[in-house]
Amino acid sequence: QVQVVESGGGLAxxxxxxxxxxxxxxTNLRPYTMAWYRQFPGTQREMVAISxxxxxxxxxDSLKDRFSISRSNLKNTLYLQMNNLKVEDTATYYCNTxxxxxxxxxxxxxxxxx
Numbered sequence: 001q002v003q004v005v006e007s008g009g010g011l012a013x014x015x016x017x018x019x020x021x022x023x024x025x026x027t028n029l030r031p032y033t034m035a036w037y038r039q040f041p042g043t044q045r046e047m048v049a050i051s052x053x054x055x056x057x058x059x060x061d062s063l064k065d066r067f068s069i070s071r072s073n074l075k076n077t078l079y080l081q082m083n084n085l086k087v088e089d090t091a092t093y094y095c096n097t098x099x100x101x102x103x104x105x106x107x108x109x110x111x112x113x114x
Contacts, residue, residue, distance in 0.1 A: 002026055002102045004095050009108030012085050020108055022078040022095035029076040033098045036069060036080045038091040039107070050098055051078060085112045 008020040026032070033052045037045040049059040049069035059067050068081045078095050092107040 004102055004105040006093060006095055006105050006108040009093060009110040011111045011113065014086055014112060014114060016085050016112075017081070017083045018085065018110060020080040020082070020093055020095075020110075022080075022105075024076045024078065024095075024102070026076055028073065029071065029078075030073040034071065034078045034095060035098045036078070037094045037096065038089075038110075039094065040091050045094060047098075048093075049080060052098075082110070085110075087112050087114070 003025040005023045006020060008018060010018065012018055031053050033050060035047050036049045037047050039045040048063055049067060051057055051069045051071045057069050059069060066082065066084045070079045071077065080093065082089065089110060090112050092109050094104060094107040096102050096104060
């Protein structure tokens with residue numbers, strides 16, 4: 001079973017940056033369209049960014065001026081660069097395929113606090 005391990009979260013102040021990583025236990029990440037999701041307490045996970053197998057990238061409109069997604073197929077790793085963090089970015093961040101076909105990992109907690 002494919003496993004994903006998210007890391008890079010932590011405590012940040014508003015305006016700071018964090019870079020999240022997601023290591024995927026596949027032999028080759030290239031064929032997969034991957035995504036970052038986030039979940040606020042008491043809500044469902046929501047997709048924030050997609051890195052398609054063909055190189056296309058998408059970030060939800062509300063975040064595209066601050067968040068960017070990238071990947072290293074060589075390292076089987078997905079990244080989420082988050083800049084100018086805001087308190088409302090506080091959430092647990094997860095990665096998975098676009099269709100959530102892998103088992104969910106533990107996620108990485110991002111807390112933005114003054």
